[in-house]
Amino acid sequence: MSGESSDASHQSDSKAEVHSPSMGLLHRIRKKLIFSIAFAACIFLAISIYSDFDKVASSLAKFKLWYLPLVLGLAFTNYVLRFLKWHYYLRLLDVRIKWTKSFKIFLAGLTMSISPGRFGEVIKSLFVKMVDGSAIAKTAPIVVAERFTDFIAFLILSAFGAAAFASGGKVLLISTAVTIIVIVVVGSRRLAEPLLELIGKLPLLRRFAHKAVEAYESMYQLIKLRRLVPAVALSVVSWFCECLAFYLVLHSLGITRCAGFVDAVCIYAFSTLAGAITMMPGGIGLTEVSLTGLLVKLPCDSQVDKSMAAAATIIIRLCTLWFAVIVGIIASTLLKDIGEEEREEETSSPQA
Numbered sequence: 001m002s003g004e005s006s007d008a009s010h011q012s013d014s015k016a017e018v019h020s021p022s023m024g025l026l027h028r029i030r031k032k033l034i035f036s037i038a039f040a041a042c043i044f045l046a047i048s049i050y051s052d053f054d055k056v057a058s059s060l061a062k063f064k065l066w067y068l069p070l071v072l073g074l075a076f077t078n079y080v081l082r083f084l085k086w087h088y089y090l091r092l093l094d095v096r097i098k099w100t101k102s103f104k105i106f107l108a109g110l111t112m113s114i115s116p117g118r119f120g121e122v123i124k125s126l127f128v129k130m131v132d133g134s135a136i137a138k139t140a141p142i143v144v145a146e147r148f149t150d151f152i153a154f155l156i157l158s159a160f161g162a163a164a165f166a167s168g169g170k171v172l173l174i175s176t177a178v179t180i181i182v183i184v185v186v187g188s189r190r191l192a193e194p195l196l197e198l199i200g201k202l203p204l205l206r207r208f209a210h211k212a213v214e215a216y217e218s219m220y221q222l223i224k225l226r227r228l229v230p231a232v233a234l235s236v237v238s239w240f241c242e243c244l245a246f247y248l249v250l251h252s253l254g255i256t257r258c259a260g261f262v263d264a265v266c267i268y269a270f271s272t273l274a275g276a277i278t279m280m281p282g283g284i285g286l287t288e289v290s291l292t293g294l295l296v297k298l299p300c301d302s303q304v305d306k307s308m309a310a311a312a313t314i315i316i317r318l319c320t321l322w323f324a325v326i327v328g329i330i331a332s333t334l335l336k337d338i339g340e341e342e343r344e345e346e347t348s349s350p351q352a
Contacts, residue, residue: 033325036114036281040317043288047310051292055307056314059253063315067252071319074245078320079110079327081238085149085231086124089142092227093218095134104334105131111328113321114282121146127335141218145231148223151276152179153235157243157269183223192216243268246316250295255308258300267294268316282321288313 048056083106087099097105105127112120125139155176185191221227247264250256259267271290275283295309 033111033114036284039281040284040322043285044314044317047288047292047313051306051310055305056310059305059307059311060314062253063249063311064252067248068319071245071248071316072323074241074248075320075323076327078238078241079107079324081234081241082106082146085146085234085238086142088231088234089145089222090128090139092221093134093138093142095128095132095139097128097132101131104331107331108328108335110324111332113324113328114284137215138218141215141222144219145222147276148179148182149228149231149235150239151273152232153239154269154273154276155179156232156236157239157265158273183228189220192220239269239272240265242272242320245319246312249312249316249319253308253312255295255304255312258298258302258304259295263298267291270294284321288317291316 083103086106087102090097090102105124108127109121109124112123115121122136122140122143124143125134125136128134128139129136185195222231243265246268247256247261250259250264256264268291271287271294272283274290275285275287278286280286291313292306292309295304295312296306298304
């Protein structure tokens with residue numbers, strides 16, 4: 001009897017672990033998170049040494065702390081606006097879950113902001129499956145559509161002044177061309193269906209053919225022009241909030257004489273876009289280098305000091321990327337009972 005009760009206890013514990021998305025999420029990303037933190041620390045250290053460590057420390061001390069709630073508030077506003085896009089996409093695919101649970105799921109996905117291109121946020125589809133039962137292949141394209149509309153938003157925001165920087169115009173032209181090609185191919189069944197048929201014929205990809213078709217159907221619904229426009233508009237406004245946060249950081253450090261509002265918007269959007277293209281976790285590396293380098297290279301009578309540029313980069317990355325990860329970790333703990341909640345609701349519902 002004691003052996004049976006022990007087995008039953010072990011099985012219940014196992015089920016609890018399986019149905020605890022927060023524990024699973026944190027367990028899966030622990031190594032990636034440690035690596036990303038270590039990598040980011042190395043980047044911050046390298047930029048600080050390059051810019052004179054002591055001067056960077058002095059510049060960081062000049063940041064006025066009363067700006068911090070404003071900067072973090074703008075970053076969180078970005079998350080709220082992007083949630084609206086996420087929930088809008090769920091409704092388009094006829095996935096009906098309460099907005100409160102949807103919001104928790106979205107915030108928990110921010111933990112994967114450190115994944116390459118943020119595509120690790122597909123973990124949200126797993127959470128949706130636990131709540132609604134929707135297939136992951138059905139909702140995973142939402143993450144792709146989110147990144148795609150963010151990409152277009154960064155192109156729009158970068159266009160403000162990218163031509164003022166060396167090779168900036170070329171990068172934008174190439175990125176815009178790729179975006180148009182994706183919209184045309186995905187938006188045309190005549191072009192997309194042969195590619196899906198090819199996937200079904202390739203030995204290594206054949207087993208994914210059904211999921212590819214299901215994912216394409218979702219993607220096709222999400223990027224129709226009449227649905228793409230409002231999603232891109234939300235993306236532009238949401239990421240503009242972080243651009244504004246960057247400007248406030250520059251203003252706090254007293255370097256807006258050279259780095260004006262338009263410069264701040266362009267530099268932040270262009271650097272974030274560059275980091276995303278590298279597919280490094282969270283864009284770490286190129287984003288920081290671009291932010292610092294572009295600030296220093298701004299055409300101005302009194303050039304932006306390297307230490308000030310480095311300080312601005314460190315502050316804005318801590319208040320955006322790493323703030324998002326912290327919010328995501330906190331939100332994931334709120335999802336620990338999401339599986340149990342759904343089963344309790346099913347159990348408590350009246351039976352025929």
